[in-house]
Amino acid sequence: MTKKIIFRADGNATTGLGHLYRLFSLVEVVKDTLEFVFLTHETSTLLVIPDTYTKNIIPESINIEDEPEWLASTFSSKEYIIIADGYQFIASYQKQIKEKGFKLIYIDDLAKEHMYADVVVNHSPYILETHYNKEPHTNFALGTQYALLRPLFLKEAKRNKTIKTIDSAFVCFGGADPFNLTLKAVKGLLQIPNFKSIHIVLGGAYKHKGIFNLEKKQSDKIKTYLNLSEEQLIKTMQKCNFAIAPASTILYELSCVKMPVFSGFYVDNQELIYKGFLNNEAIYKGGNMKDYQVSDFINKIEVIFKEHKFNHLIKAQKALFDDKIASRHLNLIKELCLQ
Known part of the structure; x- marks a missing residue:
């Protein structure tokens, strides 16, 4: 049986x-x-x-x-x-x-x-x-x-991709985002002229209000999404060529779609995933993000633009999944x- x-x-x-x-x-x-x-x-x-x-x-x-x-x-x-x-x-x-x-x-x-x-x-x-x-x-x-x-991400993982320019950012800090890192990251991105649009995915347990007030003020650049389906999430990611996300399930999904990701951890369960992706040179180094302020995001992203190793990361991401x-x-x- x-x-x-x-x-x-x-x-x-x-x-x-x-x-x-x-x-x-x-x-x-x-x-x-x-x-x-x-x-x-x-x-x-x-x-x-x-x-x-x-x-x-x-x-x-x-x-x-x-x-x-x-x-x-x-x-x-x-x-x-x-x-x-x-x-x-x-x-x-x-x-x-x-x-x-x-x-x-x-x-x-x-x-x-x-x-x-x-x-x-x-x-x-x-x-x-x-x-x-x-x-x-x-x-x-x-x-x-x-x-x-999920199945559609496994399908995406098989595709090849090349990044030629960075001008659209994806931000997601999980279902709850207890330290409201979403708002800090978006405020940082708004200070970097390269980014023309910022797509923010929020989870079902997200309780903060600040990001919605910011969206009203910056509606030409910012768009928030709530409780996306698998297909909707992929389509949103595909609009972007850079991401900020923790080393959780969302990092695996972004790596399947393939783009440069600035990643770190803010709870214990993310640290081993972070170390693994970092050792494989599949992400940009964010370390412990728990106490990050807006200035930390600005400084780190500015360094990333100077390094310009975008497609090196994408190649490493593709190698992680068969x-x-x-x-x-x-x-x-x-x-x-x-x-």
Whole structure:
């Protein structure tokens, strides 16, 4: 019997939406082949979960310590495997899930926990198996060969591209942007004459108001977008020839579309991804952006224009992704569903 899949992730304005979106990419890979349910906590931003997905909601009264017991009472380990993405799924959680009899794939980007999962996926180009402590049965799927990307981005990754001029910027700092880096980056870009247009993508958990006031004042240059579909996001990226974004899922997507990206990190889970892209010379060095001010963005971008290595970065981005990523994920999941 082929088992069904429980995709398990949470996301809201506090935690961001990255864990949800990464699992969405895997849902798109398997949805025509395997049955699934998308499982999230009642505190998640439920509106971002596609209507076409079969959903199940964990009641707010169930905390993470109680969750393995709740899962085992709600779903049969003989019928389902679990694919989980989130920092709350620590070693003790994984151990309990395994003790309940479930097969478990864990999406990781910190390499800090002892791993009890059957398979650990970490798509950072920096990570190695030696970074982990694990159980004997735990296997790994590491690097950009297992990039968590939606189908249209995988298609874009195959295309060639050359940048001849830089005059249109793309800015995105994730679903929540807790440090309001979007506003600071855009204010910096407005001070650089090269940029004729700035396209800003905001997530479903974005709560700041300043960027909308700035858009009203600079409507000839600035355009904001909210909750774009995969196709709309690609079309927006294709209007641009430079980007500012953190080392999260959005960096993988930008690298598939291909353009010079000024990238850094502002939370722990982005740092290993950042190091990997930097080591591959696929981004411009931004470092820790948590305390960035407008002047930092201006100074760094001015240096980038002096270096003029745009197409060197694009070539490095293309080398990170091949055309077998979706089939690798599907085969990995299918294998566990058959056990």
